[in-house]
Amino acid sequence: MNLQDETPYVLLGGEERVRELVDRFYDHMNELEEVAPLREMHAQSLRVSRDKLFKFLSGWLGGPGLYEAEYGHPRLRRRHMPFPVTEEARDQWLLCMKKAMDEMSIDPKLRAFLDNAFLRTADHMRNQS
Template sequence: MAEEAAPGPGTATTAYEWLGGEARVRALVDRFYDLMDLEPDYAELRAAHGETLEGARDKLFWFLSGWLGGPDLYIAQFGHPRLRARHMPFRIGIRERDQWLACMAQAMRELAVDPELAARLETSFYQTADWMRNQGA
């Protein structure tokens, strides 16, 4: 059976639907963390995540599901994300921000996310990632 195409901007009511729902959000998160593990260009980002990525995979999937307009899985389990506060223990500078953004952009390209959606997400991801920085320039 062929995989159904995700709805486009004219038919989707949320970025979650436009991306393709639960399975596509999970695929994006999995590819993001696979790339982080495989690509030397993301070494500092990977080092910040400890020995295993399993917990991080689930938390990003749960968070992105709600952030994209789907089910609020993260909030249901942990309450408000408090992103900046939860990331304060980790060194997040320009390099880590840029590696996170590049890794996510690569994951979106490899999964053939609609270019219009990818561009919108990249803008939003940049704003959030830059706000998360806790190290100076």
């Protein structure tokens, strides 16, 4: 695996695997009691959230810019300002993503890259102490 020659999107396995990651992520958000406060920030149906995260991650990982094509620039911090993104919420989000990735066979180098990238991005979303 070489992150210099291929995008994380390709290395992960493309569209099918990004969708799998997103589905596993939201399945954990629905099922884990310890992330209930995070789940409560979302609509009852996660269909739209699943679709938006899939489209965002596709481009963020170096694949097709599906989110941008439909919604424009992500402006992540701005779009998350209406929600209280605390350290606790960040950690709950990261727990769901960690568990989703744990269930998938991801190359260790790619996994380390993704862990770091998700942590940096999730931490950047914090808007409350």
